[in-house]
Amino acid sequence: MSKSDKKNLVIVESPAKARTIEQMLGSDFIVKASLGHIRDLPSSGMGVDTTDKFTPAYVVPKDKQKILREIKKANKECSDIFLATDPDREGEAISWHIAEAMGLDVNTVQRVIFHQITPEAVSEAFETPRNLDIDLVNAQQARRILDRLVGYSLSPLLKRKLRWRGSLSAGRVQSVALKLVVERENEVREFIPTEYWSIEVTLHPKAKPQESINTTLHRLGSDKKRISIQTKDEAATIADSISKSSFTVTDISKQKRSRRPAAPFTTSTLQQEGWRKARFGTERTMRIAQELYQGISIGAEGDIGLITYMRTDSTELAAYAQKQARDYIEAEYGAEYLPKAPRNYKTKAKAAQEAHEAIRPTDITRTPATMRTYLNRDQLRLYTLIWQRTVASQMTDAKSETTTTEITAVEPTSKKDYILRNTASATVFRGFTALYTEGSDDEDEDISAPPVSLSAGDALTHVNTEPSQHFTKPPGRYSEASLVKKLEEEGIGRPSTYAPIVSTLVNRDYIERTEGRLTPSKLGETVSALLNEHFPDVMNISFTAKMEEELDEIARGERQWVPMLEKFYSPFATTVSTVLENAPRIDVTTDEVCQDCERPMVIKTGRYGPFLSCSGYPECKATRRIVTTLGVKCPNCEGDLISRKSKRGRTFYGCSNYPECTFISGRRPLPTPCPDCKGLLVAARGERAECSNCDYKGLISELDEEQVAR
Template sequence: MKLFIVESPTKAKSISKYLGKDWIVKATLGHIKDLPERSLGVDPKTLEPKYVWLKGKKKLVENIKKIAKNAQKIYLGTDPDREGEAIAYFLKEELSRVNGRIYRAMFYEITKNSILKAVQTAKDIDLNLVHAQFARRVLDRLIGYKLSPLLWKELTTKGLSVGRVQSPALRLIVEREKQIQSFKKKKYYYIKVDFEKDGVSFSAVFQQRFEKPSNAEPYLKKLKDTMFVVNAVKKEKSISDPPKPFNTASLQSEGSKKLNLSVSEIQKIAQKLYEEGYITYPRTDSYRMNQEKAQEFIAFIEKNYGKEYVGKLRNFREGRLSQSAHECIRPTSLRKKPKEGIELKLYLLISSRTLASLSSPAIIEKTYVSLNPITDEALEFFAEGEDLLFDGWMKIYGKEWEGKKLPELTQGDILKPKRIYIEERETQPPPRYTEGSLVKTLERLGIGRPSTYATIVKTLKQRGYVAVEKGHLKPTEIAFKVVDYLMEKFPSLMDYSFTANMEDMLDEIEEGRKDWKLITKEIYRKVLHEYTQE
């Protein structure tokens, strides 16, 4: 008998189908140990963490030990990231007391081939990954436990929290709101002419911008009862490249927008799809795709859409760690999919995005037309249009064409205006963040990692720092006070570049280039420097 251990019952059920009767598959139901809830759990001098059993997990692991004692081999198949490696580490620590034949099985999709290969290529625990998780957990605990009570005292409000990633994310939202509040709308005016030719309506605009409508009136009088002549027609072809396949940030952003769900809901559904064997691991910052799978998808495109829709597997510039075994988020197979509901909708979004990323570019023809009134050649008006010559990836991804096509126009054409008028326009403030756009900004700035995006947004809502209004994140009054206080007292913590640099340091621990305690101490001292100087 062989024993295979994973985190979730769903994952265990999916994997047991591939391993046969000589295997037992067990689930830990997530982490088995963590820092204590009601105390710091870290020695501030040595940074040695004190991990304790989570509720009910000691009994669960004792039951697994009884099975492990008689197992020929034990395989730890927890998630292929820092958190999963830490779970495997604690499992090995406990199970090795009864059986030393323990191996780490790594896989990024739950298919028969992937699971069997993971067993064949099983190795030892990656302590660099474990230490990176220790560093993250200890840092988050030290910062949270040291700074949060200061917030409670300063703002006389309990339940407030400070976080290594959470607080800079809140700063983004608050600073955007301050921009909106200080924004002063300004009106300006253009002269616009509406035309119609061959049943197609279009408009042309005089490029001069007027501060007041009265400034445009003299020009408007010149245009009364005049005809227009087409002065020049210029056409250009442009290429619209296919989108990249999904990584965590882009899936959360696009999924949230298209399915009208929170990013934490999107991540939860994606995790379930992974555990049921429908998609690859959903916490990744990579756009890389397995070449064999890419060729399989390309063959599907050719068969179902035609050779002209076939693109290629592209290489994208990625972060240092993205070149590892992690892939983009893609279907494990196009032959099986969820039966119905929101799982099916998210699966179809992922599969269509995957296929679109491997398909051909769309081809767009842009038309630029200049016109002038016959009565005054100096007044030049411009019209622009777009025509989709070939839909390419847009057909596969289900993207509707939004460009407006101009009628066929030729130099010298005489046109009679349908309407000549002054159009009022207004400058607009920057929009509030949505959950999806916040995640994209965090990724762009290097703040947080795929495993933390959904948690960050969820925490900001749970703490009462933001409210969701019409799909946008609006900071509450307490959020302004928290950000102002932290910016004054702990500028290092709130600095975007410093926060991104912290993530890079954790990555260096993961690569085995830096000692986790030295890095943790360095970051801790820097962040807490202002506090210790008080």
Template sequence: MENLILASDPDREGEAIAWHIIEMLQQQDALREGLNVARVVFHEITEAAIKSSLLAPREIDVNLVHAYLARRALDYLIGFNVSPLLWRKLPGCQSAGRVQSAALALICDREMEIDEFKPQEYWSIETELNKNESGSRVNGISFPARLTTFNSERLSQFSISSHTEAKHIEQQISSEDFQVIRSKINKIRKNPPSPFITSTLQQDAANKLHFSSAYTMKLAQKLYEGVQLSDGTAAGLITYMRTDGLHISDDAVKGIRSLVIERYGQDFVSGSARKYFKKVKNAQEAHEAIRPTDISRLPSMLSGILDEDSLKLYTLIWSRTVACQMEPAIIEQIQVDIGNAVESIVFRSASSRVSFRGYQAVFEDVEAEAIKYEENEGNDRDEVFGTLNSLKSGDPLFIHEVQSNQHHTQAPPRYSEGSLIKKLEELGIGRPSTYAATIKVLQNRSYVTVKSRVLYPEFRGRMVSAFLCHHFSEVTDYSFTADMETELDNVSAGLTEWKGLLRDYWTRFSSYCDRANNVHIHQVEKMLEKKFGDFLFASLPDKSRACPSCMEGTLIFKVSRFGAGYFIGCDQHPRCKYIAKTLYGEEEEEEEVTPQNNSVEEPKLLGLNPGSSEKILLKNGPYGFYVQLGEDRKGYLPKRASVSHIKDVGSITLEDALEVLRYPVTLGNHPNDGEPVILKLARVGFAVRHRRTIASVPKNVKPNDVTLEKALELLSGKDVRRCGRPKSKPKVEEAIEAIEATGEKRLLRDQNLMRM
């Protein structure tokens, strides 16, 4: 072998892959003398593109590699230092990250805006007007108009604030005669959309095709890698899909313009080749926009070769690429003002129509049938435009109907995947290749859920965001994350030395870590209670925070000391162990438990305990029925056990109650460490526990049949889970071992500079 050609992806990560390969081969002495190593890059998998790249080999771009190493190191710094803090301060909250935490902050800040939003009432007055009087035999076309001036004052959105005002205005309008005051026609040019980059492809696919960002990227990857065509040849169908560049090669532009002339005519192609430039913050523009590798490969030619969703995405890309080299659409807008004789009351009616389709022709093309285009104009609008255009100043008009409509201001909408990506892009947070992965991580961590394509923050996510905002304000600051992307771009361009960048950042970031490490868990609880008190205590009966058990304490937000849960409990713990509400549950609970009953019922006496003659009571609490040994009294906490696993509570006998109250039972000590092995009653049945390891007892096994040997067998099986959290801080060095396994030894050496 005389040549080793490295042709990984044409981005920062692709450059690093090529660099890693060379490093690995050098370490293994696999690069013999005389072997020529070349790096080639291409943006589309076509024969012409690959041949062209082979004619222009180059060296590894060290600046791109350094930018990659710096980005990875920054991500490790945040992840390996903040994540362990989260595990200790907010159990069950698994991770934080440079881009992930900024994206989560956006979602949670929007939720806070929605929580604090107060709707405001306002009214609008609309009317239906006609050239002919009501009841006339000649039916003219009626058209809508909106009240814009009343009592010679221009109306704003909140000028009419009540139903009474609206009705008063309606009465005055009904007694007036109206005529056309003035009309105005404008022509506007609506420019074609720019070709796709990664973020706009994800947004458009979300809006028009209802695809998630991850699914869009999966389909785009398939289109980039290519398929076998009907003539037996294989080819990539689109250019590289991870890009923020808007430019298109000169040869591709020529092909697009030729296609436009051929399909739509000379009038539809732009006068000269259109060139697009990125206006979004921190754009690298290293690669072409996303386009078909061959614009003459029509979507219909791929029917039967591509699956339905892949064909839709290809059609979306093909249509947008063709449109970007077409003439603007020309839209005529007409505006007519109608008023009374003194113009103290004025209505306005407006309409528009497309006088030249321009680029919109491609979206009406039969080739675009696989996608929906929302800008098509209807015949009704043309009809109203014609009516308004026929009116002349002084023409009398007659009111057929006056209608007052109540409105309320709306809270800002929650983010969808598409709108979140758009916002991240506007702020310069993250890179095209990270958006889909970032949203996926937020979902996997249970920080965010997606319902009807809308992103809702889970309370766990809101806690993480509040904690980071309070103690690591720099991590969640939008401008910091965007400025860091700028610095990484400067490293890529050779303008910033990457080791110095890491040193500067670590100096600032380490102080945040030291301060947050000294924060007591009670301070975290108080901060979260203050921020989310309305949410946490909203479900309490009468919203009272007085403890109903001891009658002395106050209900507060608590973090479980042993599990991965949160609860509303009495501040007199351990004297009072009353829990009003559990969030996310503890230990073996697999899902959040919500209160089933807030009403107070009289306890039922089942009998007396044979050993102590204490009463055995059946009671109903917020989380279902339970049995209790002894009565409630000040300074005494009676033993309780849930009986929610018994379907017919009316059939519970004294013997049943005594049986469940005997748990938990210590079966013996574990042979490996001498720690107790316990059989306990959980909400979902029986379970055995050893330290932080829990295993469910199969439903076909009776609890009396569970011996120490049987428990050890269950604990060593596959269906075990961990509860609680580690008592000691996970070592950063343990996480770094995973990096060493990937061959990034040079990265680890360079990261030591941060601590010099």
């Protein structure tokens, strides 16, 4: 066989992507998958020579040796080799490792880049291969080594300084994320709710007694500021006075509002919206997005990537995608919904050079409806979100008009006057909201019905005055998605690193996920406090953000990676040895108090899992089991339901009056009573709630949010 008859070899990272690309490239190409990194730092030991320019000792792990042999063998039979891994630092590094491990010349090996797996994009990319971008590779190496230095120093340190039998480890970015969760928990714990009252007044126009208008006391007639009522007595006095008043419309003002559509998806906003709209965790969102990106079989057209690359912090759209969206909008919605020019969105995150385009459908004419038969439920859900978000981003603003009606109440005897308000909002033009509206993390939006038509000077009669009590609310705990949002705002983490952060912390038992909300465990709080005390830099948000920026600079070729690591490592290593030598060993403490001597209890781990032990040990040998009250009353008696562990470590729920009361449930009781029978609801699969007493079934998220948040 002459050289020209030989095939070309293409290497990508995953079998699904290999299959899609092989179809597109045709019979002259063989496509092999490396299954991720073929070479990496060793799984045991530091693997980095800190005395010699942080030289990494990369190894080919056992499970990758066979793949490497296969790729090498295929290469012998092929004429040319192309490295076509994903278009970012991680992908660049995978290609570089493959080239190094195969003994190819890393300066001349052909690297192929595409941001979407479509026949056009792939063939164009193969016509214009480039060399490996060593700056991108170095940025990835620097991150990998940095994380290794931190992890391999802090993990043994935790084991020495914490009295804890379970496994302990700490990562660089995860530790900062843990700190954010702990800080939020402290805010929630320290929050003191303040009582306040509002007064709702229902009136009807004298001219139209069959209609009514709901108003709220806004301020005293003599004041400009909104009224604040702290006590029940105060509220009752004012309510009494208002109910004796006469009412006149004194002001009607209208305000127009415009709302812009949200920018096309980045990794972070996709993860946030995946949670808000579909209750997908960040890793699930990324897994589904990867399936859509790597190729789905769509009938006669074969396998094709339905969305662009899902790890990006860019909000830009290709001109042809904007055009497709505009054509669709004009045809389906009409010219009114089409802005004069395509809408462009500024990328917020400081874009590194690999950032290319937002996450969008590769072809907008493939509507969710036409893709329905080719996608599973999750894929369709996410594809629909991406498709709608992309098209909506090219539509006109939504316009609404807010009408504020002010009614003056005058009490005849005291001549006291009160200003009551009704605020109503009406959509004037739907714009992009006809297709898609971004979800909100706090579902507090007030949508009031438009008021009956009134004019200034109209008289009204009193129907009802109702004071109601409120309490200020603590800040909400993070969801996985709102934590990602926070990390992005603070400049910590990058598109490729957001998703595993929470699951890593959950796997380490540092944080717990309850109804999608994140709370730190006692272990997590202790680890966070220990690291915070001794490693203020590593735990500092702006310090970590600055390191991310420096990694971006390395990726852009503006910074050398070895000096960057040196600058970090030498003070860090000094602190590590000082702490190892001087810091005392500590326990995982709790807020619980010893039943015998009133010293605080600490958590110990025994054969059957964690238990509470007196911190006065060995003087006081008191122990007791860990009891978590759920804030739910026992359905059989007056006791509290508590979470307990069986001897095998399974969690179950029982009554605090055990053994007198033998109530037991394997499923977690929920604080909201059954809407049908007021019986006990328990959590079921898929974030559902089921009644233990009747046939009621529902979604936990649809129950009263406030109560479920425990």
